[in-house]
Amino acid sequence: SQQGEEDPQALSIQEGENATMNCSYKTSINNLQWYRQNSGRGLVHLILIRSNEREKHSGRLRVTLDTSKKSSSLLITASRAADTASYFCATDARETSGSRLTFGEGTQLTVNP
Amino acid sequence: GAGVSQSPSNKVTEKGKDVELRCDPISGHTALYWYRQSLGQGLEFLIYFQGNSAPDKSGLPSDRFSAERTGGSVSTLTIQRTQQEDSAVYLCASSLWGAGETQYFGPGTRLLVL
Numbered sequence: 024s025q026q027g028e029e030d031p032q033a034l035s036i037q038e039g040e041n042a043t044m045n046c047s048y049k050t051s052i053n054n055l056q057w058y059r060q061n062s063g064r065g066l067v068h069l070i071l072i073r074s075n076e077r078e079k080h081s082g083r084l085r086v087t088l089d090t091s092k093k094s095s096s097l098l099i100t101a102s103r104a105a106d107t108a109s110y111f112c113a114t115d116a117r118e119t120s121g122s123r124l125t126f127g128e129g130t131q132l133t134v135n136p
Numbered sequence: 137g138a139g140v141s142q143s144p145s146n147k148v149t150e151k152g153k154d155v156e157l158r159c160d161p162i163s164g165h166t167a168l169y170w171y172r173q174s175l176g177q178g179l180e181f182l183i184y185f186q187g188n189s190a191p192d193k194s195g196l197p198s199d200r201f202s203a204e205r206t207g208g209s210v211s212t213l214t215i216q217r218t219q220q221e222d223s224a225v226y227l228c229a230s231s232l233w234g235a236g237e238t239q240y241f242g243p244g245t246r247l248l249v250l
Contacts, residue, residue, distance in 0.1 A: 066239075124181075126179040
């Protein structure tokens with residue numbers, strides 16, 4: 024299966040709750056990135072975490088990376104209805120470094136007002 | 137504009153026809169990528185251009201697909217003899233140097249092959 028697999032595939036929460044999405048990957052990476060996509064169009068970069076980093080914050084976003092388990096998580100705190108979107112992790116694998124990102128199939132997050 | 141632009145936004149074509157999709161990357165970005173996204177799926181890598189280097193075409197699904205990047209800027213993705221399974225959103229992205237960096241995406245071209 025594909026490098027970069029998110030779970031859950033779909034997540035529905037109430038406004039104000041926290042949302043956690045997970046990503047697993049298979050090969051060694053240089054970095055891992057999270058993107059957001061609204062309405063099946065262009066993706067927006069959220070955060071990049073390098074292989075030597077364990078945690079990173081950006082506003083209401085918190086990303087962790089565990090290279091021993093080949094996994095990452097994205098936490099959105101105090102969610103808002105506007106956070107409703109698909110979230111993708113993408114890896115820059117060392118074996119293909121400099122040529123591509125490999126995207127997972129995404130988590131569809133729905134935040135109910 | 138300052139972002140990545142793509143045209144057309146939507147394209148409906150008949151099976152067997154050729155289509156051309158255009159991408160204008162952010163000025164000064166040396167790396168350009170094409171991805172394909174089928175309904176409800178993740179992004180499938182198609183091709184990568186980096187400066188004057190030979191492009192990485194390893195993601196192109198068949199020889200009906202080709203892409204060019206002229207003058208290190210604008211790129212055109214061509215699909216010949218389109219098939220219904222080519223229907224998808226085609227996304228272009230650019231980054232300053234390469235894949236290890238943030239990629240900036242265009243809005244995509246939604247292709248429907250009837």
